[in-house]
Amino acid sequence: MSDDATIGFYDRQTEAYRKVAEGFDNDALRRMMRDLPPGAHVLDLGCGPGQDSRLLARAGFRVTAMDASAEMVRQAGLEPGVTTRHATFADLDDAAAFDAVWASFSLLHAPKSDFPAHLAAIRRALKPGGTLVLSLKTGTGESRDRLGRFYAFYEEDELASLLAAAGFVVAETRRGRAKGMAGTEDPHVTMTAHA
Template identity: 55%
Template sequence: MVDTLKDPALDHFMARLAPGAAVLDLGCGPGNASAVMAAAGFAVTAVDASAEMVKLAARIEGIEARQARFDEITEIDAYDGIWASFSLLHAPRADFPGHLAALRGALRPGGVLCLGMKLGEGEKVDSIGRFYSYYSEDELRSLLEAAGFSVADTRVTTVTGMAGKPEPSISVMADG
């Protein structure tokens, strides 16, 4: 699991935002990254499909937390930044382009998306029953560009997920 307090991608993302920027933490989990961003002075909206995770995130001071699925992100020009760290990898591949288009619409002009994904091919269920969609770096770049993003930076690394297995992953910084 990534320690968001020492996450270079989160630091890089926050450095690209203006003070007080409105940020969507998509798939916020318990709100670890939301807490870091709120403490840095950003206006954070934390969203997760899990009621339990939203309840945990809502305990963090300075965060608006709400329950929503990826397909329920319908705001237009609402955010300066969207942090989607290892959340959209749980969306089926067939739905992914639509989710990216909705996120592009939710970003204000000049906004930035940070997308964290596992690298690979196809769709799989891991050893603890969690669904994942995998993409190559080239696929992600093409899908982001088709949704209207411009890829600014990519960083390939290895993460150890909840199943305890190290896997190649990518962090993509894209401008809206």
């Protein structure tokens, strides 16, 4: 399942999003790449236009980029070495397939009621000891932004509890603030956890 208004937005605004995303800080991605073995298989879950898949592929990692937006997947697939899947979070049914899942500001578009099932699927998709790096906006509840996108917000301790309940061990928590397409500067958290 995915939210039609949210995916419709990303299908229409792929190019505009790509321009904004090129300016995003990629410190968390570089830290993850530094800690992975050479050639590791990474799932870029909710890959958007693929700016992170591109960096991963160019660094020699095997990359699967997955997104519910057909146009986002098309853009991500333009990079040589990136394998794409047009699919929703609910379609993830791999078992012990990935060394890492990079879920950058994507799972925040899933309803909170679906989030535990998505975390369980990610854990199944990871090899034992595999790494999840998850970035979300912090806050409470669910709402739409002025562009019509659906968002679920999490407090840090809530996210840590949900990760623990899904069988992850949280290794690192980092915080930041960033401005996205809606123009608001919002706080976010990035958690690194192991299956």
